[in-house]
Amino acid sequence: MAGLTDQPVIQAMRYAAQGGKRLRGFLVLESARMLGVAETRAISAAAAVEALHAYSLVHDDMPCMDDDALRRGLPTVHVKWDEATAVLAGDALQTLAFEMLTDxxxxxxxxxxxxxxxxxxxxxxxxxxxxxxxxxxxxTAAQPLTLGQITELQAGKTGALIRFSAEAGAILAGADRAPLRAYATALGLAFQIWDDVLDVTGDAALTGKAVGKDAAAGKATFVSLLGLDEARARATDLVRQAEAALSPYGAAAQNLIDCARFVIARQS
Structure with a gap:
């Protein structure tokens, strides 16, 4: 279609997908590589996960959700364009993800x-x-969430897509998913705990987004319930669990081990 790339929705999709850590795409490619699947075969699955993740960020940042004005150090999509464009760009990124999985x-x-x-x-x-x-x-709940409830919440909001990303390599290889599922379950929870740590200790210039929002809103987090030191210790223990889950793969899993360690060393 002539002039398609000039459409604001296409520009917003491209804008939303730029930058970031690419953690989920990396997990797809690295789990596949570890199990003998070529990058040329796995790349569409990695791109699909990143497109899906980008859509979720666009929608989560909107005023009806988390109401954030900054993402990855740049104005969020609804701020740079408008809310309607952000909804449509997110919708299009989501459907693009599933289109890419038909490759x-x-x-x-x-x-x-x-x-x-x-x-x-x-x-x-x-x-x-x-x-x-x-x-x-x-x-708007009458009582703050308990530790168990926050863990359940984050297992869906953050952990589920991380789990799928790691398991994708096993799906492509026709291999047992259980070790990668255990690895990614621990990794996803460590990732969210560290996000809560950064919300307290981080610098917005490094994180690329506002910090301190959870505390200002009186929101229950891993840090508010465990304390800063215990939250850090819990994240570190989860990384050890993630590493242990990879033991069946031996030295071939080193990049995934390094990835788990990065999760609790990052500043953004």
């Missing part, structure tokens, strides 16, 4: 179906969307 390079039809089903479950009402819904409900 024949990913393998046989049953492999592609497993990837589609896995991403849908991780991102939908049993995963990321459920986690976000629980997070919004907690803002």
């Amino acid at each position: 024949p390079a990913l393998g046989a039809g049953d492999t592609r179906i497993a990837l589609v089903a896995g991403l849908a479950k991780a991102s939908g009402a049993e995963g990321m969307v459920l986690g976000q819904a629980l997070d919004i409900a907690a803002e």
Whole structure:
């Protein structure tokens, strides 16, 4: 279609997908590499996960959700354009993710179906969307969330997509998913605990987003419930658990081990 790339929604999609840590895409590619799957075969799955993640950030940043004006050091999509464009850009990124999982390079039809089903479950009402819904409900709840409730919330909001990303390599390889699932479950929780740590200790210039919002809103977090030192210790223990889950892969898992250690060393 002539002039398609000039459309604001296309520009907003491209803008939303730039930057970031690319953690989820890395997990797809590295888990696949570790299990003998070529990057050229796995790349569409990695791109799909990143597109899905970008959509979630666009929508989460909107006034009806987390109401953030800064993401990755830049104005959020609804601030740079408008709310309607942000909704549509997020919708388009989500559907693009599933389109990319139809790429024949990913393998046989049953492999592609497993990837589609896995991403849908991780991102939908049993995963990321459920986690976000629980997070919004907690803002008006009569009592702050308990540690168990926060853990459940984050297992959906943050953890589900991280789990799928790590398992994608096993899906592509036709291998057992259990070790990578255990690794990513621990990794995802460590990631969120460290996000809560950075919300207290971080510098907005480094994190690329506002800090201190949770405390200002009186929101229950891992830090508010555990204390800063215990939250750090809990994240460190989870990284050790993630490393232990990779023991069946031996030295081939070193990059994934390094990734887990990065999660609790990062400043953004």
